[in-house]
Amino acid sequence: MMGCPLLLILGVSVLLFGWDASAQSSDSNCPKTFTVGEAKTYQTCNNLQTLGATLAYTYVVENGSLDIAFQAAPAASGGWVAWGINPQGIQMIGTQALIAFQSSNGSTVVGTYNVQSKTAALNPSSISLTVTNKSAVYESSSGKITIFASLVLGSNQTSINQVWQVGSSVTNSTPVIHSTASADLSSLGTLDLQGGTSSVSSGISHQTLKNRHGVLTVVSWGILMPIGIMIARYAKTFKAADPAWFYLHAFCQTSGYIIGVSGWGTGLKLGSYSKGVEQTSHRKIGIALFCFATLQIFALLLRPDKDHKFRIYWNIYHHSVGYAVIILSIINIFKGFDILDPEKKWKNAYIGVLIALGVIAAILEVVTWIIFFQRKSKNSINRVSEMNGNGSTQSHV
Known part of the structure; x- marks a missing residue:
């Protein structure tokens, strides 16, 4: 239950301390003396x-x-x-x-x-x-x-x-x-x-803005959103997690959206810094991602009751758009890595996060299917027992 808040703290920490390539390097090993004709210092x-x-x-x-x-x-x-x-x-x-x-x-x-x-x-x-x-x-x-x-x-x-x-x-x-x-x-x-x-300038440097854009994007679309989907898909299988799973899901998705919009805003600012230099595919995917994520927020507001006749259509809309957000976000994050070209450890770290989430999802997928079939089998046995009970009762009438 603490996964999303911890990720938020981690993201802010990286944003403030870990990924700032604009800091000035020291003057060690910087030559002051050159020999061209006469030596000059x-x-x-x-x-x-x-x-x-x-x-x-x-x-x-x-x-x-x-x-x-x-x-x-x-x-x-x-x-x-x-x-x-x-x-x-x-x-x-x-x-x-x-x-x-x-x-x-x-x-x-x-x-x-x-x-x-x-x-x-x-x-x-x-x-x-x-x-x-x-x-x-x-x-x-x-x-x-x-x-x-x-x-x-x-x-x-x-x-x-x-x-x-x-x-x-x-x-x-x-x-x-x-x-x-x-x-x-x-x-x-x-x-x-x-x-x-x-x-760099007294304001936010071009490089710092790029770094912040990258961090906000990875933390929001690339980590919080997938975790929110995993919570909705797997946690609700466990009866003890109801209704906590829904609030955790909503928290992760809403937090991811807010942070993602901040990253989207820094991307727009970067565009104004780099007129004449366009990252066309990255920009177009980013716009599509923002639109789909906004649709998801509306899905939360328009969510019908479980027994409503339109609930099945809402489920199709909510699930399809949600998975589209994850696919587009992962594609665009790797495009962003190619553009920003940070140290390899950052890209490797994100790949590690994706692998970890994938392994966890695979394990939970197996566990939830096992639980599903066990419940289905148990329900079938209960129905047969009820039918047999009704039949024996009728035979004595």
């Missing part, structure tokens, strides 16, 4: 939140000069790396970027790019920032490219919106659009120039 170095990138820099507040050394590995051999500042906000569109890659002659080149589209080809252009001393080097041993540059910011500027990225290929000296995986869409944040820290 920077004041601060940060391991950025995604893509294995680092940023070393020295900022002079009096004149607003910023010397940077950005380092990352391209997504594939022959790819590119980029770092930039966005005066408009924490987003890709509007980024004044430096992009570096190896040219066809083997040299490493770096250019300035004004990013104004998520889909159009990127061509070198002037940007709104003054950039000097830009250069780039490729390290064959590590496969990383390092961009060096000096930028002039406004004096007394305390923070900037930074965006970084890596790509897998370059065609005719034009960087090909990067992947839309979770890490690529989350490579942006705020750089505190004086405090020396790199972080």
